[in-house]
Amino acid sequence: MWLVDLSIKRPVLAVMMIGALVVLGWISMGRLGVDLFPDVEFPYVAVTTTLEGASPDTMETEVSDVIEESVNTISGIKQLRSTSADGLSQVFIEFELEENVDVKAQDVRDKVNIARRDLPEDIDPPVIEKVDPDAAPIMSIMIAADASIGEITTYADEVVKEAVQRLPGVGSVTIVGGRLREIRIWLNADKMRAFGVTADDVVRAVRSEHAEVPGGRLEIGGGAREFGAKTVSEAKTPHEFADLVVAYRESGAPTRIGDVARVEDGLEDERSYAQFNGRPGVSLEVRRQSGRNTLEVAEAVHAEVERLQAGAPDGYELVVARDVSRFIESSVEDVTHELEIAIVLVVIVTFFFLLSWRATLMVAIAIPTSLISAFFAFEVFDFTINMLTLLALTVTIGLLVDDAIVVVESVQRDIDAGIEPEKAARQGTARVALAVLAGTFATLAVFVPIAFMEGIVGRFFLQYGLAIVFAVSVSLLVALTLTPMLASRFLKPESHPAFLRPIEKFHRRLDRAYSAIVGVVVRWRYLALAAAIGSLFVGGFFASRVPSGFTSKADRSEFLGAIELPLGSGIAESKKAIAATNKALREVEHVKNIFLTAGAGSQGKANVIDLYASITPKQERRIGQFEVMDEARRALREAVPEASEITVAEVPWISGGGVSTGDIELVIRGDSIPEIDAYVKAIMARMRETNLYSDLRSSFEEGRPELLIDFNRTRAGDLGVSARALATTARSVIGGVDAGTYEEGGRRYDVRVRLEESQRQDRDQLQLIQIRSESGQLIDLASVATMRFASGPSQIDRQDRARKISILANTASNVALGTATEALEMIIAEYPPPATMQISYEGSVRRMNESISAIIFAFGLAMVALYIVLASQFNSFVQPVVIMLTAPLSFSGAFAMLYFGGQEMSLFAQIGLIALMGIVMKNGILLVDRANQLREEGAPAREAILKACPERLRPVLMTAFAAIFGMIPVALSSSDGAEWRNALGYLIIGGLSSSTILTLLVVPAAYVVPGDVNSVARLIVGKLNGVIPGKWIKAKSSTDAPAE
Secondary structure, rough: HHHHHHHHHHHHHHHHHHHOOOOHHHHHHOOOEEEEOOOOOOOOOEEEEOOOOHHHHHHHHHHHHHHHHHHOOOEEEEEEEEEOOOOEEEEEEEOOOOHHHHHHHHHHHHHHHHHHOOOOOOOOOOOOEEEOEEEOOEEEEEOHHHHHHHHHHHHHHHHHHHEEEEOOEEEEEEEEOOOOOEEEEEHHHHHHHHHHOHHHHHHHHHHHHHEEEEEEEEOOOOOEEEEEEEEEEOOOOOHHHHHEEEEEOOOOOOOEEEEEEEEEEEOOOOOOEEEEOOEEEEEEEEEEOOOOOHHHHHHHHHHHHHHHOOOOOOOOOEEEEEEEHHHHHHHHHHHHHHHHHHHHHHHHHHHHHHHHHHHHHOOOOOOHHHHHHHHHHHHHHOOOOOOHHHHHHHHHHHHHHHHHHHHHHHHHHHHOOOOOOHHHHHHHHHHHHHHHHHHHHHHHHHHHHHHHHHHHHHHHHHHHHHHHHHHHHHHHHHHOOHHHHHHHHOOOOOOOOHHHHHHHHHHHHHHHHHHHHHHHHHHHHHHHHHHHHHHHHHHHHHHOOOOOOOOOOOOOOOOEEEEEEEOOOHHHHHHHHHHHHHHHHHHOOOOEEEEEOOOOOOOOOOOEEEEEEEEEEEHHHOOOOHHHHHHHHHHHHOOOOOOOOEEEEEEEOOEEEOOOOOOEEEEEEEEOHHHHHHHHHHHHHHHHHHHHEEEEEOOOOOOOOEEEEEEEEHHHHHHOOOOHHHHHHHHHHHHOEEEEEEEEOOOOEEEEEOOOHOOOHHHHHHHHEEEEEOOEEEEEEEHHHEEEEEEEEOOHHHHHOEEEEEEEEEEEEOOHHHHHHHHHHHHHHHOOOOOOOEEEEHHHHHHHHHHHHHHHHHHHHEEEEHHHHHHHHHOOHHHHHHHHHOOHHHHHHHHHHHHHHHOOEEHHHHHHHHHHHHHHHHHHHHHHHHHHHHOOOOOOOOHHHHHHHHHHHHHHHOOOOHHHHHHHHHHHOOOOOOOOHHHHHHHHHHHHHHHHHHHHHHHHHHHHHHHHHHHHHHHHHHHHOOOOOOHHHHOOHHHOOOOO
């Protein structure tokens, strides 16, 4: 080959060419970001609308349905979901992956703007934003002190939050458990009746009297000077609000706010609470900007927290209660360590077969040069150093030396035969060049389809597939340039020292034994092929016993939880439950830190307690994380028996954006919520009987207590009271309204008007509230409405314009997702839903099903690509089939290893199965390529394969064992989160082992079969033509016929 000749003739050029790639890669390595997974932009858009005080029913019909109808006309929508809760509507639009999310977000904005005229007038403007499903907080900063909650909140808001949110990469900082300063105007119902004032009068007074109104420009001196004008009437101190005039009495004396209300410089209502290891305080939830490096952001926040702690007031303590980057950093370090171990093992294997330090070093050079050079491609394609790219590089360790091994082994043979080194380098490399090219292209033909799989899985594995493509491509370049150049100058005839001679003798005995076995196999070739077919049944047997899943459950030394108290429970009840929860978890073995919050979710539910717990590192525990979680689940049930739902789950890989994070979400859609609920309860009862599910619950919550004010339209009409006047007054006195803001020290605080707490504890008291009629008269609320207590749903969920209820569950410990899903499908088949309902899967089940279809497509594409590559390389239609027979031979070992290793057929194992197809092909390519060369030299097919097999035995074993030993650290890893990649290691080790053994036996047998077929075909044609075949067909041994 001209490239080989050029490299040998011009060694400096070869060194500089590879050196340039290494230098570029080294420079790029320091610029790459570090993250847990590749940054994938999901085409999700969310529309969030608030209407304070509105019920879920109102939010559904008046807001969610209107927005859904408007945006549903946008093209490319995959799924439309919405949640309507107290005063909140969230509509999530999921577009097809190929859609541009920026364009679609603008389309949604346009449609929502058009729909604004159909929405209630007093709603807050809808917020439209792209959703990052990985938008969960990356850190939680806890601030505790021996001070009032108001002082802690002020410090958290004005000092800590301000400092943290200015850091590069920080997206948002949310306060949980704090109570910000607020100017409270507490209305007195009795005084308002006495002064003839309504709650609406007070709100209007604040808005009109406490204002700063621009007055235009004042020009004097013919325009020589210009002044801005404004009317300043804002209250300068909180107590000045008491002097604002509400109305004028008949006597002309003004009625001021202080006459009918009490003004307090206080705190906002307590709606959330945070506690870390039993100590209450204020928590700051830190989210990163989409696409930013998690580790960089976390490091910057840690440094800022240390700086703030150094200057904090006495008694104030800042603690990072939760930090996602800890697991990312630990995982990346662990995978890097596995990479280093794999390199050492591969070098040892190479030396065992080559028995030459010079040859081993030439082979080993391919590893660092290929790995470092790949980082240059990472920067060009905007990749990061993450779990998938590092796993890809670990997988490639055994592949990177393959080409160099074949080249060095071939050149060493010629040098040992007495050929001059430079000639041996040219001749030896040329002899294996086709095999090297075919083997590498076969590998690339498999990993390119992996990189371009469809769906979410394809997005995640794009960097995985291309990382392998980059590294393997560089290793091919090294094998055809640097390796032959070094071999021509440094390889010498080997005379092994005494301690290596036993190994050399072992190699020779192995060659002789294999040569004899090949002779037997070729003689009994059809029996050998039958045995190979039998191995497929063995593989099928084990495959049927390997459970399937999406991602294996990983021990991350941390878990999440949620405790939902009965509907209507306030923050005081949640604080009691938090205290009981903390005490119970303190007694669970291995639980280290406990971070509890109430009212911290997007809907701010005071009855929902969120839990995060970190546990003893995996290496220091005798039991697994999921056993600790089971114990925590039991402890929580005992500690909080009044809880309606208790969930304990592993930390999800993807969260946010309405994406279900549970293992199983069965969605039942229909028109009637009661009918759906009845069917859901029946299915859940049968699911409980199986003991396959944990944290089983329904998304539908009924029994939310409500105070209903029934408007008497007839009486109200007679008295001149409108429904809106009644509603706004009720909202002001019961829930309170923000009437304006108050500025002090450059910061603004809300001014809130509400009835005194003591006067809104009883329904009879509320009925004495007065409303101003159209004529200006004061009418008692009891005159135009009646009050009653009732119950309703806490939220209403919809999917694709229909109401839905979801059955949510996690799989029980040691139960695979595939097993649990099959059991659920059997239950549904036994108890099918009525015709008015539709069923679909979300959560991990949906992603598992999507990944299976994507992987089947990638597998088929890889097989077609492999055949095209091999047929082109060998210029034959039949020989690629002979080589591709090695692929299914890997199944028996692959599935047996998964079975005996207790692994699942997870997403990573499925990806590994596709990769295995390309890796195992190299063995067959090496054998068939050498046999073809001997055939071209005149040897018959039988003689050619009998000679080629022992000659290529050592390269075949070297490449196979290099890949096997390279995967041992992956298979046996026990670091945090290693479970999801263990299956990949087990599968490749088992598949390569069985495939290598069977390939060395089946390929020789299959190689001579086409000759048999030709012989039979000639005989049949001769019989049909009534002539002896030898008279019209050139005499030739049947086994000598080429495999075309």
